[in-house]
Every structure is written in C-alpha cells, then in structure tokens.
Amino acid sequence: EDLTPIKDVYEDYFLIGNAVSAKEFEGNRLELLNLHHNLVTAENAMKPGYAFNDQREFDFTAEDALVEKALAEGLKIHGHVLVWHQQSADWQHSDENGDPLSREEALTNLRTHVKTAVEHFGDNVISWDVVNEAMNDNPPNPSDWKASLRQSGWYKAIGEDYVEQAFRAAKEVIDENGWDIKLYYNDYNDDNQNKAEAIYQMVKEINENYAADNDGDLLIDGIGMQGHYHLDTNPENVRRSLEKFISLGVEVGVTELDIRAGDNNELTEEQANAQGYLYAQLFKLYKEHADNISRVTFWGLNDASSWRAAQSPLLFDKDLQAKPAYYAVIDPD
Ligand code: XIL
Secondary structure, eight states: OOOOOHHHHTTTTOEEEEEEOGGGGSHHHHHHHHHHOSEEEESSTTSGGGSBOTTSOBOOHHHHHHHHHHHHTTOEEEEEEEEOSSSSOGGGTBOTTSOBOOHHHHHHHHHHHHHHHHHHHGGGSSEEEEEEOOBOSSOSSTTOTGGGBOOOHHHHHHOTTHHHHHHHHHHHHHHHHTOOOEEEEEESOTTOHHHHHHHHHHHHHHHHHHHHHTTTOOSOOEEEEOOEEETTOOHHHHHHHHHHHHTTTOEEEEEEEEEEOSBTTBOOHHHHHHHHHHHHHHHHHHHHTGGGEEEEEESOSSGGGSTTGGGOOSSBOTTSOBOHHHHHHHSOO
C-alpha cells in the first residue's frame, strides 16, 4: 500500500514533526519517519539532565550523535529542552539536602546551562523549548500568573523571574551570532482554560517588558501546546487556547501531540474511530490557523514505542500499520 506522506499533505501549512531516539534512524522506522515528517524533536536525549558527565561538566556526545543522524536525513530539529523540573540536574539549583541554592548561584547555573547549550547546537536547531511546564495545573486565579507558577527547584532558588532570565540568556546568544532560532515556552494541559490564561498572562508580560526596551522585538517567539489529549478532550477548548495564544502575536507549535484511547494496548473499533475523529477535528482547526502554526509534532512514531503505549495514542500501530487516525490526519475535512 502506498501511503500519502503527511508532510506532503501539509506542505503549505506547517512542518510535521515526530519525537525520536536512535532507534528511529534504522530500517522500517527510519522509512516511516522520513516518509511523513520533516522535523524531529529528541524524545529524551536533549533534556537538561543528559547534558553533563559524572564530573558535572557539559558533555553533548549523545546529543550530537542524534543531531548528526537527523541532519544527515535532511530533517529539521526542534531543541527540547533547556529548563524543566524533570529529567534535569538538580544540583544546578539545589544542594545535597534538596534545599535551594542562593539566587546568585542558581542564576549563574541557569544562564551558563542555557547559553552553553544554545551556543553548542547553534543553528542546527530551528527552535528551542527554553522553558517547559512552568505553570501549575488548573490554577484557581490565572490572572495572577506569578502565583500560578509551579514551585520547582528553579523557582525556589531564583524566584518568579527565572522564566524570563532563561529566555534572556538564550536570546543573548542568538543575537550575538545572528541566528534565526525561535524560542518557545512549552506546556501541557493546554486545553485547560485557567492554565492557558496563566500562560497567556506570563508571556504577555514578559514580552511587553522586553519589547519596551528592544524596539518591539519579542523575547518569547512561540508557545508550544504539547497536545497530550484523550478521547474526552473538547476541541473547542483547544481552539480557545490556540486563539488566545495567537492573539499575543507569537507563533504556536503543537509540540507533542498524541490522543490516548483504549487500554492494555488494545483499541476497540469504536475507540479507534473516535480517536481518528478527534485527530480530524484538531487538524481542521490547525489548518484554519496555519498562518500562525509553525509545526505539528507527534509524540512518537507508533503505539508500541509511545510513552503512553497502553493507550495506543498514535497514528500507526505496533506493526507500523496505519490506523484510522492516520487516514483522519491526511484527510480531516
Ligand atoms: C517523556 C518521554 O516521552 C518519556 O520517554 C520519558 O520517560 C519522560 O518524558 N512532556 C514533555 C516531554 O515535555 O519531554 C515528555 O516526554 C512528555 C511530557
């Protein structure tokens, strides 16, 4: 069966991405990756916890190997991620008892980490998730975005400006080198209206402050809607969040799309069709807003390799065969 490449269907709309590790660069996985996608995100390799050797020195050997593979295939690369509360090196912000370092120490570590990584990968990446998942889930008072921030290690050591500080450090390196690399704020439960509002308020304030001193330039170029959805996700909520973010004048990336359905690695026919229907509704929405959407990245190639394998969230099954979800994505209308 000849499958229509997803990337061809959306050529005039946005890039089509996927999350990869080394195993996607071999055999039939590589074939499927190349057929449908033009962008990759490292599923794990470029997370902050993997940027150091045992002596706490920067060591990007594994990252470089993956980047090389992607570039050799002509794939664009989205950098994921510089500042996060998981899969990170906690010594950057906390002492051995888990207590926060001084603001000064932690800020130096944050800036050094961001600058070293951005400088190292240079314009081999088209964009970076500079900060990931800084916001609490469903914050009760979202207009107060500072009170809605997750009490992460970075937050505890540096304070509420750690997000802005991370973006400023990345921007400095990019400007010094004259690179065109888009800087993203990335988060999940993006369809939750309280969370979306808190993110909106944060990006608005940070960008307005920066623009005032920089001829209207943006500091945060994009908002990543991770898009880890499920069968009960209401696409109207996704629309509200998407349109809210676009109203800030930033680009939006759908950065980690998957739709959980079923259980125990099984989908009933009904669940498979419902999953396809929700993928179709989302892609209709994305097409409508394609002028402001830079990429749609799926979080994994097939169900068996997904981080949510038991709930079969992707377009291809364990044998890499196309599911109803694939057919929905290539023809959502
Ligand atoms: C997940 C990976 O898919 C897993 O392999 C890993 O064990 C944990 O992280 N939000 C993110 C991603 O930004 O980095 C996460 O990826 C999924 C949630």
